[in-house]
Amino acid sequence: MPRGTFHNLPPGKRALIIEAALREFGSVPFSKAKVANIVKEAGIPRGSFYQYFDDLMDLYRYLWDLAVQRKLEYMQQHGHRLVVSGDVFQRLRSLYRVGLQFVIDNPEWARLGVQFYREDHDFRIHFDGELERQGLAFYRTLLQEAQAVGEVRSTVSVTIAATALYQMNRLLVEEYLNDVGVPRWQDDMDKFLQRADAMIDLLENGLRGATNHV
Amino acid sequence: MPRGTFHNLPPGKRALIIEAALREFGSVPFSKAKVANIVKEAGIPRGSFYQYFDDLMDLYRYLWDLAVQRKLEYMQQHGHRLVVSGDVFQRLRSLYRVGLQFVIDNPEWARLGVQFYREDHDFRIHFDGELERQGLAFYRTLLQEAQAVGEVRSTVSVTIAATALYQMNRLLVEEYLNDVGVPRWQDDMDKFLQRADAMIDLLENGLRGATNHV
Amino acid sequence: MPRGTFHNLPPGKRALIIEAALREFGSVPFSKAKVANIVKEAGIPRGSFYQYFDDLMDLYRYLWDLAVQRKLEYMQQHGHRLVVSGDVFQRLRSLYRVGLQFVIDNPEWARLGVQFYREDHDFRIHFDGELERQGLAFYRTLLQEAQAVGEVRSTVSVTIAATALYQMNRLLVEEYLNDVGVPRWQDDMDKFLQRADAMIDLLENGLRGATNHV
Amino acid sequence: MPRGTFHNLPPGKRALIIEAALREFGSVPFSKAKVANIVKEAGIPRGSFYQYFDDLMDLYRYLWDLAVQRKLEYMQQHGHRLVVSGDVFQRLRSLYRVGLQFVIDNPEWARLGVQFYREDHDFRIHFDGELERQGLAFYRTLLQEAQAVGEVRSTVSVTIAATALYQMNRLLVEEYLNDVGVPRWQDDMDKFLQRADAMIDLLENGLRGATNHV
DNA sequence: GATGAATGAGCATTCATTCAT
DNA sequence: AATGAATGAATGCTCATTCAT
Numbered sequence: 001m002p003r004g005t006f007h008n009l010p011p012g013k014r015a016l017i018i019e020a021a022l023r024e025f026g027s028v029p030f031s032k033a034k035v036a037n038i039v040k041e042a043g044i045p046r047g048s049f050y051q052y053f054d055d056l057m058d059l060y061r062y063l064w065d066l067a068v069q070r071k072l073e074y075m076q077q078h079g080h081r082l083v084v085s086g087d088v089f090q091r092l093r094s095l096y097r098v099g100l101q102f103v104i105d106n107p108e109w110a111r112l113g114v115q116f117y118r119e120d121h122d123f124r125i126h127f128d129g130e131l132e133r134q135g136l137a138f139y140r141t142l143l144q145e146a147q148a149v150g151e152v153r154s155t156v157s158v159t160i161a162a163t164a165l166y167q168m169n170r171l172l173v174e175e176y177l178n179d180v181g182v183p184r185w186q187d188d189m190d191k192f193l194q195r196a197d198a199m200i201d202l203l204e205n206g207l208r209g210a211t212n213h214v
Numbered sequence: 215m216p217r218g219t220f221h222n223l224p225p226g227k228r229a230l231i232i233e234a235a236l237r238e239f240g241s242v243p244f245s246k247a248k249v250a251n252i253v254k255e256a257g258i259p260r261g262s263f264y265q266y267f268d269d270l271m272d273l274y275r276y277l278w279d280l281a282v283q284r285k286l287e288y289m290q291q292h293g294h295r296l297v298v299s300g301d302v303f304q305r306l307r308s309l310y311r312v313g314l315q316f317v318i319d320n321p322e323w324a325r326l327g328v329q330f331y332r333e334d335h336d337f338r339i340h341f342d343g344e345l346e347r348q349g350l351a352f353y354r355t356l357l358q359e360a361q362a363v364g365e366v367r368s369t370v371s372v373t374i375a376a377t378a379l380y381q382m383n384r385l386l387v388e389e390y391l392n393d394v395g396v397p398r399w400q401d402d403m404d405k406f407l408q409r410a411d412a413m414i415d416l417l418e419n420g421l422r423g424a425t426n427h428v
Numbered sequence: 429m430p431r432g433t434f435h436n437l438p439p440g441k442r443a444l445i446i447e448a449a450l451r452e453f454g455s456v457p458f459s460k461a462k463v464a465n466i467v468k469e470a471g472i473p474r475g476s477f478y479q480y481f482d483d484l485m486d487l488y489r490y491l492w493d494l495a496v497q498r499k500l501e502y503m504q505q506h507g508h509r510l511v512v513s514g515d516v517f518q519r520l521r522s523l524y525r526v527g528l529q530f531v532i533d534n535p536e537w538a539r540l541g542v543q544f545y546r547e548d549h550d551f552r553i554h555f556d557g558e559l560e561r562q563g564l565a566f567y568r569t570l571l572q573e574a575q576a577v578g579e580v581r582s583t584v585s586v587t588i589a590a591t592a593l594y595q596m597n598r599l600l601v602e603e604y605l606n607d608v609g610v611p612r613w614q615d616d617m618d619k620f621l622q623r624a625d626a627m628i629d630l631l632e633n634g635l636r637g638a639t640n641h642v
Numbered sequence: 643m644p645r646g647t648f649h650n651l652p653p654g655k656r657a658l659i660i661e662a663a664l665r666e667f668g669s670v671p672f673s674k675a676k677v678a679n680i681v682k683e684a685g686i687p688r689g690s691f692y693q694y695f696d697d698l699m700d701l702y703r704y705l706w707d708l709a710v711q712r713k714l715e716y717m718q719q720h721g722h723r724l725v726v727s728g729d730v731f732q733r734l735r736s737l738y739r740v741g742l743q744f745v746i747d748n749p750e751w752a753r754l755g756v757q758f759y760r761e762d763h764d765f766r767i768h769f770d771g772e773l774e775r776q777g778l779a780f781y782r783t784l785l786q787e788a789q790a791v792g793e794v795r796s797t798v799s800v801t802i803a804a805t806a807l808y809q810m811n812r813l814l815v816e817e818y819l820n821d822v823g824v825p826r827w828q829d830d831m832d833k834f835l836q837r838a839d840a841m842i843d844l845l846e847n848g849l850r851g852a853t854n855h856v
Numbered sequence: 857g858a859t860g861a862a863t864g865a866g867c868a869t870t871c872a873t874t875c876a877t
Numbered sequence: 878a879a880t881g882a883a884t885g886a887a888t889g890c891t892c893a894t895t896c897a898t
Contacts, residue, residue, distance in 0.1 A: 005857070029332075031246050035893065045859045050894070089422070118332040120241075121392040143421070150423045160412040161421055167385050168378065175377075178335055198374045206420030207357070207375055208303070209367045219882060250867060259884050264869065433861060455762075460673050464888060473863050478890065517850070546671075546760040549820055571849070578851045588840045589849055591817075592810065599809050606763040626802040634848030635785070635803055636731070637792045647878070677872065687880045692873070 002062050006052035017042045017052070018066070019108070021059050026111030030060060030119060064116070064128065067109045074102045088146035089204045096169055096196040103173050104189055114174050132166075139165045161203075168199050216276050220266035231256045231266070232280070233322070235273055240325030243333060244274060278330075278342070281323045288316045302360035303418045310383060310410040317387050318403050328388050353379045375417075382413050430490050434480035445470045445480070446494070447536070449487050454539030457547060458488060492544075492556070495537045502530045516574035517632045524597055524624040531601050532617050542602050567593045589631075596627050644704050648694035659684040659694070660708070661750070663701050668753030672702060672761060706758070706770065709751050716744045730788035731846045738811055738838040745815050746831055756816050774808075781807045803845075810841050 006014065020041035024033050033056055039046050053059045075082075075098065083094040103110040116124065124132065139162035146152040152161070176192045220228065234255035238247050247270055253263050267273045289296075289312065297308040317324040330338065338346065353376035360366040366375070390406045434442065448469035452461045461484055467477050481487045503510075503526065511522040531538040544552065552560065567590035574580040580589070604620045648656065662683035666675050675698055681688050695701045717724075717740065725736040745752040758766065766774065781804035788794040794803070818834045 008857095029243055029246075031242070034891095036891090046861090046893095047859055047895090048857090051857070051859095055893080121388075146421075147423070152421045153419070153423045156416060156421055157409075157412045160409060160416055163385070163389075164382065164413070164416055167381065171377070171381050195374065198371050199378070202370060202374055202378060202420070203416070204420050204422050205367070206416070206418050206422075207360075207366045207370055208418050208420075209361070209364045222882085248867070249869085260869090261871085261884055261886095262882080265882065265884095269868080436861085456673070457671055460671075462888070463890085474889090475863055475865095475891085476861080479861065479863095483889080574849075575851070580849045581847070581851045584844065584849055585840050588837065588844055591813070592841070592844055595809065595813050596806065599805070602763075603805075623802060626799045627806070630798060630802055630806055630845070630848070632848050632850050633795070634844070634846050634850075635788075635794045635798055636846050636848075637789070637795045650878095676870095678870090688873090688882090689875090689880050690878090693878070693880095697872085 002053050002058065003051065009052075013044070017044060018063065021063055022108045022112060025060060025063060026108055026115055029115060030056070030123065033060075061127075063112065067112050068131075070106065070109055071102060074106070078102075088142060088151045089200060092142070092165065092203075093197055093200045096172065096200060097193055099169060100172060100176065100192060100196050103176055104192075107177060110173060111177055114177055117170055117174075135166050136162050164203060168203065172196055172199060216267050216272065217265065223266075227258075231258065232277065235277055236322045236326060239274060239277060240322060240329055243329065244270070244337065247274075275341075277326060281326050284320065284323055285316060288320070292316075302356060302365045303414055306356070306379070306417075307411055307414045310386065310414060311407055313383060314386060314390065314406055314410050317390055318406070321391060324387060325391055328391055331384060349380050350376050378417060382417065386410055386413060430481050430486065431479065437480075441472075445472065446491065449491055450536045450540060453488060453491060454536060454543055457543065458484070458551065461488075489555075491540060495540050498534065498537055499530060502534070506530075516570060516579045517628055520570070520593065520631075521625055521628045524600065524628060525621055527597060528600060528604065528620055528624050531604055532620070535605060538601060539605055542605055545598060563594050564590050592631060596631065600624055600627060644695050644700065645693065651694075655686070659686060660705065663705055664750045664754060667702060667705060668750055668757055671757060672698070672765065675702075703769075705754065709754050710773075712748065712751055713744060716748070720744075730784060730793045731842060734784070734807065734845075735839055735842045738814065738842060739835055741811060742814060742818065742834060742838050745818055746834075749819060752815060753819055756819055759812060759816075777808050778804050806845060810845065814838055814841060 006017075009017075017038070020038045023041060024038050035046070035049055035056060038059075039049050053062070078098050078101065081094060081098050081101075083090045116127075119127075140158050143152055143156075143158045143161050143165075147154055147156070147158070172192070172195060175195075220231075223231075231252070234252045237255060238252050249260070249263055249270060252273075253260050267276070292312050292315065295308060295312050295315075297304045330341075333341075354372050357366055357370075357372045357375050357379075361368055361370070361372070386406070386409060389409075434445075437445075445466070448466045451469060452466050463474070463477055463484060466487075467474050481490070506526050506529065509522060509526050509529075511518045544555075547555075568586050571580055571584075571586045571589050571593075575582055575584070575586070600620070600623060603623075648659075651659075659680070662680045665683060666680050677688070677691055677698060680701075681691050695704070720740050720743065723736060723740050723743075725732045758769075761769075782800050785794055785798075785800045785803050785807075789796055789798070789800070814834070814837060817837075
């Protein structure tokens with residue numbers, strides 16, 4: 001947890017530090033992040049860093065909490081875009097879309113997540129074991145309810161399917177940030193929103209064509 | 215390319231070095247790998263490392279080539295397990311299974327691949343730009359042929375589907391190495407081989423149940 | 429350019445570092461100079477060196493600039509000793525003398541120059557390509573003007589003569605630093621100041637005696 | 643002194659080693675010369691080097707003796723080109739010319755000398771204190787004899803003049819090796835032979851023009 | 857509390873010399 | 878004696894963290 005000294009900072013300065021840290025942690029694995037880069041980017045003295053934070057991990061945790069909070073707020077504010085009435089696939093489609101929209105609107109924060117998912121499994125578990133559990137649990141619940149009403153085949157493994165949904169969403173985000181980076185034209189965004197739809201379509205209907213099963 | 219000095223080493227010693235390097239490169243990003251760790255693990259003097267290799271990258275490339283070669287040999291030796299007659303999904307299922315079996319039999323080598331896919335996009339492209347291209351191209355071809363004979367829906371995006379197949383396979387490997395690490399019981403292995411089947415099933419048939427589309 | 433950290437140092441400490449560096453760069457070719465020696469001599473931690481300077485070359489350039497500046501200031505302060513009225517040989521004599529006096533008063537700085545002239549031709553050109561050009565050009569101009577007023581034979585090659593003047597001056601300095609090192613007695617200094625006069629005399633009147641030319 | 647092992651070598655191999663060492667010692671200061679370069683160039687095993695020589699200095703001394711011997715032999719063989727009848731300046735002119743011709747014919751060996759004269763004064767004195775003494779003594783004798791017969795002004799300092807003759811010759815050689823390197827056209831050589839003449843002319847007649855002395 | 861300089865552990869790499877075959 | 882691999886000391890440079898003002 002950042003010290004009181006950090007919280008007492010004028011908001012502008014605090015923001016500068018957060019932005020600098022975001023850029024650093026969003027660019028390289030945690031183990032390659034450097035205090036030197038952050039203080040240089042933020043324009044603060046080296047010593048101040050240690051007056052605000054215990055170490056890099058302290059700052060990282062703080063940033064991560066901010067990111068989670070930001071995402072939650074975004075989802076609440078854009079909750080009206082989430083389809084709640086249709087079948088599970090329509091709901092998933094809208095979920096992917098709104099999630100991707102968050103990335104488009106907050107690419108720096110999203111990069112933090114991308115880097116996080118590239119860390120060692122041990123690092124991820126140790127750092128925020130809840131996250132993956134919760135993410136997967138969300139999809140599991142969704143799928144189980146859908147199975148209950150027959151929207152999803154009962155023979156599908158919920159675990160597998162939840163993992164697929166979870167990872168496909170991650171992949172989508174990663175590709176967006178790799179390929180586009182900063183959204184420039186509406187076209188870029190549309191392309192990716194459509195890709196999100198296509199992924200759900202794939203997971204919804206599968207690949208199989210008309211030929212009979214063996 | 216390692217120097218002749220390395221190739222002339224007694225096989226036992228050479229193996230020690232390879233194992234030490236594999237542990238290092240399989241544990242941390244390339245830029246965090248340390249000569250110090252490798253020589254300590256392998257029990258060789260610091261100077262010897264540079265008598266064998268130009269630098270870490272030289273060793274990394276060598277290891278990578280060995281890994282690719284090992285994988286190819288494995289696929290050849292276990293080629294009889296690959297289904298070539300049935301439909302595309304049967305073939306994919308066997309592909310996933312044999313690929314996963316390689317990981318089960320060679321977990322240290324597979325970890326190298328897992329770390330590789332966590333590297334920067336730039337690093338990956340610069341180091342082995344062909345790899346991803348080929349991996350994706352393989353699935354694209356498979357899918358296009360399957361579309362031609364009607365096994366795969368013509369409305370499916372080949373690009374999206376190839377990406378999904380490629381990434382799902384990667385995910386399977388990563389999860390196996392995370393969860394199990396070193397194969398202990400047949401049960402562990404069976405669990406993952408079945409998971410491979412389940413993933414293909416999911417991609418084959420999709421999630422959708424009996425309820426009508428809107 | 430040394431960092432601000434270096435310029436902010438207490439003058440005594442800064443001087444210690446400069447002296448240590450001067451001893452190092454005045455003793456060995458640049459490529460043999462060691463950070464280790466300098467920090468040991470100056471009594472500063474290894475890390476501090478890199479807080480003050482980018483690398484050895486950074487320090488070398490700084491020292492070189494100081495040396496040039498020091499020489500210029502010296503020449504200005506002792507400019508009254510420079511003869512400007514008499515013929516070219518009187519002017520040269522005073523030039524050699526004041527130049528040598530600088531070396532006598534600043535032997536450590538002069539040693540830097542001696543080492544510099546022992547570097548590879550490539551190093552010298554790359555480091556300070558102007559220096560030799562300017563030095564030679566100075567003598568060329570002097571000689572051409574002297575030729576114009578008949579003080580110097582018109583049949584003398586200006587290029588050869590400028591080179592001779594330039595190198596003889598260098599030689600004088602090098603011999604002084606080799607033979608005497610640190611001025612101890614007035615006699616030592618006088619001996620060399622007279623040697624400077626004798627050199628100019630030689631170049632002025634040549635060796636030829638009374639016997640007729642062939 | 644090289645060991646018997648070296649002297650027993652087949653002449654071709656011995657020559658290869660000598661050539662490789664010449665290239666190395668002729669290119670860099672002694673302190674930068676590397677065993678690695680020499681054994682690589684000569685194509686001999688690293689261990690052999692230490693079977694032939696104690697260390698680099700051992701080889702350097704051996705090479706130096708060879709160089710001195712070669713020069714002496716050259717001077718003897720080309721002694722007929724040395725003018726012995728005319729006045730001292732004619733003799734000096736021919737001395738410079740034959741000396742320069744040696745350099746033109748044996749540039750690799752001459753480079754060794756150039757590098758030698760760039761070494762520390764201490765190194766030179768410690769290594770071959772006789773050399774400079776002898777070189778200077780030769781010119782001193784020449785000049786004293788010339789003074790006796792009136793060819794050289796009696797007021798000239800023999801010490802200064804001998805130094806000038808010695809150094810001017812060195813300078814000539816150094817410039818030739820810097821500028822031309824390997825003789826390509828007769829023009830290159832002629833240019834430098836004429837420069838040798840011009841230098842003697844300068845030292846013979848001095849710079850002074852027709853204007854009266856003060 | 858703010859500042860930025862001081863510190864030294866850590867790492868890659870080079871290379872002369874020794875050693876084992 | 879020939880060979881070339883083994884060795885480890887030396888060195889430049891980085892960077893997190895502590896310290897002094």
